Amino acid sequence: MKKHKITALFIALIIIISLSACMSAGDGETTAEFTTEPWQTTQPTTVQPTTAQPATVQPTTAVPTTIPEPTKPPFNPYETDNEYDISPDWFKLHDGTDYGTLIENVEYYSATADDYKRCNVLLPPGYSNKKKYPVLYMIHGWGADYTAHVFDGSYLHMLYGNLLREKRCEPMIIVGVDMYTAHQDEKNEDDGWHMRYSYDKVADDIPVDLMPYIKEHYSVDEERLSTAVAGVSEGGARSLCTGFKRPEKFGYIASIAPDGNAVVMTENYMNSYWTVPYFENGFPVPSDENKPKYVYLAVGSKDPWNISFTAQYSDIFSGMGVANQHDYVEGYGHDSEFWGVCMYNFLQKIFK
16 A cells, blocks of 8 residues: 555656646747767867978989080091192101001902902901901002002002001001903903903992902991092093992092093093093982092192193082092102002091
């Protein structure tokens, strides 16, 4: 009984509390209460002080700047005047000088001659098959042969060695060419006409027969700017014919006191085989790509035959747009002394 009274009192108390809450809500005042559950409580954010770290600068090692050497302009052989008043010591043997290796009487077959021909070959000091060498083909004058300029103790042999010793020219192979291009057993019996026409054929013999032989047996640079042809007197005219007939093969041409039978000349002073032109219609005009790098024409003031011819060749080339250097040299004649001083100049201007 007592237990039921307590329960009734508890229920009455709850009813009283509920009526009281309702009365408060009707007073017109709204009281908003936001109850935050413990798991929703926002904790203040604690910002950790940031300590600025000094930037670590890696030490820089200075790299030395390489300043490229100035590029040398291409060598221009026309910018340097030739010298003719030179010491005779250039044409003497000197102790301690290496004059290279001379190979004499080299035989090769010439289809142009339909026979075997010979030449002399001069190799530079220190010649090696591991290096490619430029080549100069040297043509003699009327009545001579391949030994005229290239033999043991020749002016060209000594001059070349001495220039190399002083580093005045490039190492090269020098080939003494035989201009006579016909059956060899007929040479001593030839008249002038036949001799002249056999000489003309050297313009084919050199590129077609001799150059392939030299290439096969020696270490040769075949580029046109690594190939030169030079000649004196009748050989001077033939060097012009050889170089201009195949300009793609020859970058340098020297014609020293040349005879006037390469092309038609204004003066036909003998009306003979001396002046019958090789090119009846004039020199072939080389393309811009195949123009010679250097054409050298020279004649002495005492030359009895070829002063006017040399000048005419120069005028013809200039009219063709082919640069050339024409030297009229006081005091020299038509002889080996003049050949020597001219080759002194030519050797120093080729293959550079």
